[in-house]
Amino acid sequence: MADDPITRLLGSARKLEIMQPWPRLEVDRSTWMAIGQHLGGGAGDLLSLWAEAGFVHLALRAAGLDHPCVLSLTIEHNAFPSVGQFHPPAIRLERAIQDLYGFIAEGAADTRPWLDHGAWGISAPLGRQTPAARRDPADYKFLPVKGSGLHQIPVGPIHAGIIEPGHFRFSVNGEIVARLEQRLGYVHKGIDGLLAGCDIDQGARVAARISGDSTVAYSFAYACAAEAALGIEVPPRARLLRGIMAELERVANHLGDIGAICNDASFVLAHAHCGILREQILASCDRAFGHRLMMDRVLPGGVATDLSRKAAADIVATLDGVAPRFAKIVSLYDETPSLQDRTCTTGIVDRSLAARWAAGGYVGRASGRNFDTRRDLPYPPYDGASLEIPVFERGDVDARVWVRIKEVEASIKLLKKWLAELPEGPVRIPLPPQSAPREGIALVEAFRGDVLIWMRIEGGKVMRAHARDASWFQWPLLEFAINGNIVADFPLCNKSFNCSYSGHDL
Amino acid sequence: MRTLLLQSLFTRPVTVDAPSPEEIALVELGNALKEQAQRLFGRSITIREVDAGSCNACELEIHALSNAVYDIERFGIKFAASPRHADVLLVTGPVTKNMKIALERAYAATPAPKWIVAVGDCACGCGVFSQSYATLGSVQSALPVDLQIRGCPPRPIDLLRGLLALMEQAVDPKPAT
Numbered sequence: 001m002a003d004d005p006i007t008r009l010l011g012s013a014r015k016l017e018i019m020q021p022w023p024r025l026e027v028d029r030s031t032w033m034a035i036g037q038h039l040g041g042g043a044g045d046l047l048s049l050w051a052e053a054g055f056v057h058l059a060l061r062a063a064g065l066d067h068p069c070v071l072s073l074t075i076e077h078n079a080f081p082s083v084g085q086f087h088p089p090a091i092r093l094e095r096a097i098q099d100l101y102g103f104i105a106e107g108a109a110d111t112r113p114w115l116d117h118g119a120w121g122i123s124a125p126l127g128r129q130t131p132a133a134r135r136d137p138a139d140y141k142f143l144p145v146k147g148s149g150l151h152q153i154p155v156g157p158i159h160a161g162i163i164e165p166g167h168f169r170f171s172v173n174g175e176i177v178a179r180l181e182q183r184l185g186y187v188h189k190g191i192d193g194l195l196a197g198c199d200i201d202q203g204a205r206v207a208a209r210i211s212g213d214s215t216v217a218y219s220f221a222y223a224c225a226a227e228a229a230l231g232i233e234v235p236p237r238a239r240l241l242r243g244i245m246a247e248l249e250r251v252a253n254h255l256g257d258i259g260a261i262c263n264d265a266s267f268v269l270a271h272a273h274c275g276i277l278r279e280q281i282l283a284s285c286d287r288a289f290g291h292r293l294m295m296d297r298v299l300p301g302g303v304a305t306d307l308s309r310k311a312a313a314d315i316v317a318t319l320d321g322v323a324p325r326f327a328k329i330v331s332l333y334d335e336t337p338s339l340q341d342r343t344c345t346t347g348i349v350d351r352s353l354a355a356r357w358a359a360g361g362y363v364g365r366a367s368g369r370n371f372d373t374r375r376d377l378p379y380p381p382y383d384g385a386s387l388e389i390p391v392f393e394r395g396d397v398d399a400r401v402w403v404r405i406k407e408v409e410a411s412i413k414l415l416k417k418w419l420a421e422l423p424e425g426p427v428r429i430p431l432p433p434q435s436a437p438r439e440g441i442a443l444v445e446a447f448r449g450d451v452l453i454w455m456r457i458e459g460g461k462v463m464r465a466h467a468r469d470a471s472w473f474q475w476p477l478l479e480f481a482i483n484g485n486i487v488a489d490f491p492l493c494n495k496s497f498n499c500s501y502s503g504h505d506l
Numbered sequence: 507m508r509t510l511l512l513q514s515l516f517t518r519p520v521t522v523d524a525p526s527p528e529e530i531a532l533v534e535l536g537n538a539l540k541e542q543a544q545r546l547f548g549r550s551i552t553i554r555e556v557d558a559g560s561c562n563a564c565e566l567e568i569h570a571l572s573n574a575v576y577d578i579e580r581f582g583i584k585f586a587a588s589p590r591h592a593d594v595l596l597v598t599g600p601v602t603k604n605m606k607i608a609l610e611r612a613y614a615a616t617p618a619p620k621w622i623v624a625v626g627d628c629a630c631g632c633g634v635f636s637q638s639y640a641t642l643g644s645v646q647s648a649l650p651v652d653l654q655i656r657g658c659p660p661r662p663i664d665l666l667r668g669l670l671a672l673m674e675q676a677v678d679p680k681p682a683t
């Protein structure tokens with residue numbers, strides 16, 4: 001353990017006793033830079049990078065540390081040393097910090113605005129809030145692509161389907177993609193700013209809407225962070241109900257994704273059947289929890305709605321109906337060569353890239369990254385649960401489909417186990433009054449990967465919060481995955497990633 | 507595959523019954539739609555969906571309209587990829603400032619007669635993101651809205667009700683109240 005360079009570097013850092021459950025350490029500029037270099041060298045995973053007035057914070061995980069930790073550096077002269085110059089996964093996060101706070105990442109190679117499209121009327125909305133002239137949104141320098149016979153295809157922000165907005169700039173040689181560059185930020189709603197000043201329950205409503213498809217996971221992470229800050233534990237029944245909702249969300253989303261991926265390979269039959277199964281799960285959630293997507297059902301202190309015996313039986317019956325029909329769709333997927341022809345060897349994410357970006361969810365696990373928050377940084381009710389975590393190596397669309405398939409199967413098993421052993425008891429406890437500032441942080445496994453929430457609360461109010469979606473570390477890999485593929489395979493690759501725009505743009 | 511196909515052929519449809527068009531929506535639409543709509547519309551409308559800053563849950567439910575359970579196409583309602591082919595813009599989200607221009611362009615690209623339907627609390631101006639430096643707060647603040655379908659997100663059946671009301675109006679416009 002001692003030869004883990006990050007652990008060694010942090011041995012002498014001063015611990016701030018404000019945050020739970022991970023340590024928060026104060027570091028100086030040289031340690032900050034050294035950590036950035038070690039992250040770049042593969043000594044640890046970057047979990048997030050964010051700012052607040054006067055500080056920049058970096059969350060990381062390293063083999064030698066018992067817990068992940070957060071490092072904090074004081075901003076000097078409105079700047080901090082860039083981590084992205086050593087470790088590319090930090091680049092977009094630094095561009096976002098620059099846009100929201102006006103802090104400069106010194107040494108950064110890419111200083112183009114990221115979330116700020118020049119439409120807010122102010123710059124640094126969470127920092128100095130200086131009035132800014134509106135810019136033409138088209139005034140953005142895409143990276144140059146040189147070579148003969150290349151042409152560009154601009155796509156978006158509004159896409160052809162019913163999906164979220166973002167811009168993709170393809171440079172292509174005939175049908176082959178030479179480079180894809182993404183431009184995101186179109187759905188930036190100012191979530192970090194909206195969370196600041198909320199009381200804890202109000203904040204929960206905002207957190208539940210960071211990325212609607214992961215509403216349970218975000219509410220879960222928000223609740224865990226708030227509870228860590230307040231030093232409370234929720235009752236056993238509430239813990240299990242949270243797990244049940246989180247797994248139902250995973251199953252519903254994976255079913256939707258598997259169908260949609262098949263659909264993008266023009267295999268409509270699987271899509272139609274997956275759509276029906278997804279619908280049955282959502283209808284059952286609606287009957288059980290009063291909301292199809294279970295929005296606002298996980299709250300700090302517990303859960304908002306209890307589950308009646310009848311509803312629990314209804315969920316079990318639904319799952320029992322879904323499982324055998326899903327098995328048929330899976331064998332159909334497995335036995336249809338024309339479909340496999342599209343998904344196998346398409347959109348490969350190299351194993352080393354998945355590791356470097358610490359890509360969560362099916363993107364990482366389809367490329368050999370054996371990590372799942374539920375097993376590796378467990379939180380109730382996953383502590384003690386024996387979980388099958390599927391990992392595949394090929395990194396193509398097919399592998400990302402198979403991770404989902406295996407996860408649907410594993411989640412159904414887990415759900416049935418939990419529904420059978422649900423203890424009686426209260427489902428929510430009141431939040432204790434608290435006046436001194438406290439901080440909490442949580443990492444929760446959403447269907448697409450780990451989401452992180454950090455918050456500081458004081459006198460029952462959220463003073464500052466930060467949310468980092470799994471998509472931050474997946475979107476850039478899509479740029480790599482599509483290289484050398486044909487343009488027509490982009491929808492398929494994109495769907496196999498199914499990154500969140502809203503969760504990323506905040 | 508053959509077994510699954512055959513089974514699909516012989517099982518009863520999973521599709522839900524048609525809901526009755528929402529009363530409030532009918533009244534609201536009375537103001538918006540003219541008699542000529544019937545001639546222009548017939549019994550079919552084409553929708554271009556625009557996400558103007560949604561959390562994506564509204565999209566999930568709009569998507570569900572096309573599955574076998576809601577099967578929106580049986581009512582003559584379909585989704586188009588281009589606003590050029592659309593009669594209706596179905597807009598979600600609080601309209602982020604970063605999406606304002608794209609939304610206006612989609613509107614400009616839609617041939618008249620055209621209708622704007624705001625879907626979800628965000629789009630209707632009562633969502634959690636309305637008070638932000640980065641949003642306009644509602645679809646109404648960017649475009650003239652003809653119909654609002656509230657909910658966070660609205661259930662597919664509510665979306666269907668709202669859209670059917672739009673169709674009813676096109677066929678048999680009620681006078682404005």
Ligand code: SF4
Pocket residue numbers: 209212559560561562563564598599625626627628629633634657658659660
């Ligand atoms: S109305 Fe609700 S579900 Fe729809 S975009 Fe807004 S927050 Fe999301």
